[in-house]
Amino acid sequence: MRTGSEPATARSALRARLWLSVWGLVWAVFGTAVFALVGRPGWAVACGVLLLIVTVDLALIVRHIRQGPHYQPGRDVPPYQPPDDDGPGRPRMSRRDPSYSRPPRHRHP
Secondary structure, eight states: OOOSOHHHHOOOOHHHHHHHHHHHHHHHHHHHHHHHHHTOHHHHHHHHHHHHHHHHHHHHHHHHHHTOTTTSOOTTSOSSOOOOSSSOOOOOOOTTSTTOOOOOOOOOO
16 A cells, blocks of 8 residues: 655665675675785776775665664554545545546557
C-alpha cells in the first residue's frame, strides 16, 4: 500500500551496506598493494582512489548506524504512517462506476 510519504520514511539496509563496504575496502587495499608491488602505478592510484571513496562511505555508514533508530528504525517502527480511512485521497473506483475503464490488454504477436 502506497501512502505518498515513502521518500520521507524510506529505510536503507545499512548493515548490508556496511558489509559490502568492508568487502570493497579489503579488495581496494589488496589491489593497491598488488599493483604497487607489480609496478603498475596507474592501477595502484586507481585502487587508492577507490580505497579513499570506500573509506569515506564506510565512515558515513557507521555514523548513520550509531545515530540510532532515526536513521535505521527497528522492526517495531512501521515504515509509513497508516492511511486515514476518512482522509482526502483518490476516490476508490469500482467497476460499476461509469468513469472506470479497464487497463489496456497487451496483445502478443
